[in-house]
Amino acid sequence: xxxxxxLRIDGDRLWNSIMEVAKIGATDKGGNNxxxxxxLDRDCRDLFIKWCKEAGCTVSIDKIGNIFARRQGKNPKSxxxxxxxxxxxxxxxxxxxxxxxxxxxxxxxxxLNDVKAETEHPIDIVVWTNEEGSRFAPxxxxxxxxxxxxxxxxxxxxxxxxxxTIGEELERIGYSGDERVGERELYAYxxxxxxxxPILESEKKDIGVVTGAHGQRxxxxxLTGVExxxxxxxxxxxxxxxxxxxxxxxxxNQIGLKxxxxxxxxxxxxxxYPNSRNVIPGQVFLTIDFRHQNIDLLDYxxxxxxxxxxxxxxxxxxxxxxxxxxxxxxIIFDDTCINSVRKSAIENGYSxxxxxxxxxxxxxxxAAIAPTSMIFIPCIDGISHxxxxxxxxxxxxxxxxxxxxxxxxxxxxx
Amino acid sequence: xxxxxxLRIDGDRLWNSIMEVAKIGATDKGGNNxxxxxxLDRDCRDLFIKWCKEAGCTVSIDKIGNIFARRQGKNPKSxxxxxxxxxxxxxxxxxxxxxxxxxxxxxxxxxLNDVKAETEHPIDIVVWTNEEGSRFAPxxxxxxxxxxxxxxxxxxxxxxxxxxTIGEELERIGYSGDERVGERELYAYxxxxxxxxPILESEKKDIGVVTGAHGQRxxxxxLTGVExxxxxxxxxxxxxxxxxxxxxxxxxNQIGLKxxxxxxxxxxxxxxYPNSRNVIPGQVFLTIDFRHQNIDLLDYxxxxxxxxxxxxxxxxxxxxxxxxxxxxxxIIFDDTCINSVRKSAIENGYSxxxxxxxxxxxxxxxAAIAPTSMIFIPCIDGISHxxxxxxxxxxxxxxxxxxxxxxxxxxxxx
Numbered sequence: 001x002x003x004x005x006x007l008r009i010d011g012d013r014l015w016n017s018i019m020e021v022a023k024i025g026a027t028d029k030g031g032n033n034x035x036x037x038x039x040l041d042r043d044c045r046d047l048f049i050k051w052c053k054e055a056g057c058t059v060s061i062d063k064i065g066n067i068f069a070r071r072q073g074k075n076p077k078s079x080x081x082x083x084x085x086x087x088x089x090x091x092x093x094x095x096x097x098x099x100x101x102x103x104x105x106x107x108x109x110x111x112l113n114d115v116k117a118e119t120e121h122p123i124d125i126v127v128w129t130n131e132e133g134s135r136f137a138p139x140x141x142x143x144x145x146x147x148x149x150x151x152x153x154x155x156x157x158x159x160x161x162x163x164x165t166i167g168e169e170l171e172r173i174g175y176s177g178d179e180r181v182g183e184r185e186l187y188a189y190x191x192x193x194x195x196x197x198p199i200l201e202s203e204k205k206d207i208g209v210v211t212g213a214h215g216q217r218x219x220x221x222x223l224t225g226v227e228x229x230x231x232x233x234x235x236x237x238x239x240x241x242x243x244x245x246x247x248x249x250x251x252x253n254q255i256g257l258k259x260x261x262x263x264x265x266x267x268x269x270x271x272x273y274p275n276s277r278n279v280i281p282g283q284v285f286l287t288i289d290f291r292h293q294n295i296d297l298l299d300y301x302x303x304x305x306x307x308x309x310x311x312x313x314x315x316x317x318x319x320x321x322x323x324x325x326x327x328x329x330x331i332i333f334d335d336t337c338i339n340s341v342r343k344s345a346i347e348n349g350y351s352x353x354x355x356x357x358x359x360x361x362x363x364x365x366x367a368a369i370a371p372t373s374m375i376f377i378p379c380i381d382g383i384s385h386x387x388x389x390x391x392x393x394x395x396x397x398x399x400x401x402x403x404x405x406x407x408x409x410x411x412x413x414x
Numbered sequence: 415x416x417x418x419x420x421l422r423i424d425g426d427r428l429w430n431s432i433m434e435v436a437k438i439g440a441t442d443k444g445g446n447n448x449x450x451x452x453x454l455d456r457d458c459r460d461l462f463i464k465w466c467k468e469a470g471c472t473v474s475i476d477k478i479g480n481i482f483a484r485r486q487g488k489n490p491k492s493x494x495x496x497x498x499x500x501x502x503x504x505x506x507x508x509x510x511x512x513x514x515x516x517x518x519x520x521x522x523x524x525x526l527n528d529v530k531a532e533t534e535h536p537i538d539i540v541v542w543t544n545e546e547g548s549r550f551a552p553x554x555x556x557x558x559x560x561x562x563x564x565x566x567x568x569x570x571x572x573x574x575x576x577x578x579t580i581g582e583e584l585e586r587i588g589y590s591g592d593e594r595v596g597e598r599e600l601y602a603y604x605x606x607x608x609x610x611x612p613i614l615e616s617e618k619k620d621i622g623v624v625t626g627a628h629g630q631r632x633x634x635x636x637l638t639g640v641e642x643x644x645x646x647x648x649x650x651x652x653x654x655x656x657x658x659x660x661x662x663x664x665x666x667n668q669i670g671l672k673x674x675x676x677x678x679x680x681x682x683x684x685x686x687y688p689n690s691r692n693v694i695p696g697q698v699f700l701t702i703d704f705r706h707q708n709i710d711l712l713d714y715x716x717x718x719x720x721x722x723x724x725x726x727x728x729x730x731x732x733x734x735x736x737x738x739x740x741x742x743x744x745i746i747f748d749d750t751c752i753n754s755v756r757k758s759a760i761e762n763g764y765s766x767x768x769x770x771x772x773x774x775x776x777x778x779x780x781a782a783i784a785p786t787s788m789i790f791i792p793c794i795d796g797i798s799h800x801x802x803x804x805x806x807x808x809x810x811x812x813x814x815x816x817x818x819x820x821x822x823x824x825x826x827x828x
Binding site: 090091092133134137139195196197198199214216218226227228229230231232233234235237240242243245246247249250253256257260263264265266267268269270271272273274275276277278279280281282287289291357358359360382383384385386 | 670
């Protein structure tokens, strides 16, 4: 049996492929704007499939638009070792988030092809639809359907802010496939990804061996007061929905600090109504994103925000609505997969540390149905979901190399 | 000489005219959305001019789109007694703000026509362009050009958020007139308006004799931090522009409370960038509206906000830009005009009080070039700049009646 650590990926080829994809939806500031199921997302999917076919893969698309590119194993009936990520981005996203994991998967296939190596299990590269959730909420939607957490038909009906459904957009861009969602049997799932945080870079670690992911609770809040003229309405009779929102934003931040370490709390979206300079705002819509590694502390954060909003709105004379739109419990990854990643980092001579993911990933959904882990690489200044998101070529190479060693370990290189 | 107090307006006719105009740009919630220089604004102007011509007036339009409808005086060369207001509304505006003052002017002409009365001076009804400033900032723009405060050519170049200029929109809707702006010589200016605050109603006064107006300082603020992923970015290294903005909103409110009475402080508009649920906001744009009757205290408010924003942004690691986009010093109206309004209220048997206007009005600009005062009537719950804005028919009648008595007093009824 060939020792998988003797195989080396072509780091330049992987880097160049990432740069090629980054041209699709490139922004002036060097990032990417490639929202899910837009024309640009379609162009990117088309290019990926072209490359996979050139690498000899069989490509299938399922009914939620997930793409699977298979390199057949010696035993075609055996469950697949799947790797991949997503190609959609935030509206002001970077070049590496998602794309690195997908193309690292392709690089493994290319490397195996170069040396005509075979594996016992098939290897699948997957592109999950709409990981970001920017255009269609919630995030990581298609891997949730794949793992049986969301219903397919309900998900296809979800609309963007313009009222267009996922089903309609999949049809329009030609990615409403025939394969039943969740049909593939998985032996293991590995996802390579940039850390999207500052820890690996600041500790000078090449590789993050990902042991699990923070739980998440997302909320939509509407505060309603009375819009009125900013001049003649005395300070003491105002019911200013934006003043209430300001206090909610401060509270969200205090809750984030209260449950440190491993807590995050963010208001990312806020819309003011009617949003006119000399009108006291009558209504504000805002979102909250809470994360924690500990499920009990996540519950405390929930309790704190509900009590706090109730008390803030009461004191200003507002009414409020709070709706929890996403609940993801903390995820613990599979020991065998974690060990494979750790072993691969060590065998390849890279520095590493265990890390828990603050971000959600499709791997968190897949973990419910298959042994799963992830491989993190550093990104510069920890910046992600930002056009300035960046990674050094050597980090891309080390991440791809560890993925190669782990995937060929799990898929059993012959 | 006829005693002007023997003339009576037709309150039903005035009310019905207001209701007729309210059909143009009516909203589902019973208000009006008739932004300056839109098609709806044009339709409203067209209807007003039709009515004025039916009442025998000569109509002129100046180069900034102000409309003047003249009922000639016995001495055509004598300076005019002008009254009026505006027909544009906030995006979620009411049926009375502006419209009441314009149609109260028309009702005076109709009443004088009914009894074939003559005045020594001409009487002009004016419709000022873009009083609200919602679509094109700043507010009260065209009366400022009329009174020589703003330059005509510069003003015509001001753009809305879609990049369209005032000059282009005036041409498009057919209201770029020939008359030189500010050509008319004024003997006096009176403007009837709803109070847009709660004082008259709560004190059960029919009429507010307006002695002046609060000064105003408007600002545009941009806070810039670093947008980054809401999950893996630890709380302690965030540069969250929305968190900074929340502290600015709280500070603005504190400043409003600090300089009571006669102070107002409002953040009415706020835009988040990139405005995505799981991205820490990298930039926020917001507006501040400060008002005070006392010019020195308005300066203290300015000093407080500049120091406060500097300190808030420093503590969070943000940068900021602050630009003052409007400065209106407090206005003191003309004693003769104020006395005429007070006398009219008394002679007609109405209850009254002196009041300083928290809102800016075109009258504040005209006060720089002609003797000026205003007549306030109550509005329900003090609500204005809101689709729920409302007034009782008897208030409309008493306001119109006081305007009639004052205008015919100043224009010298023969």
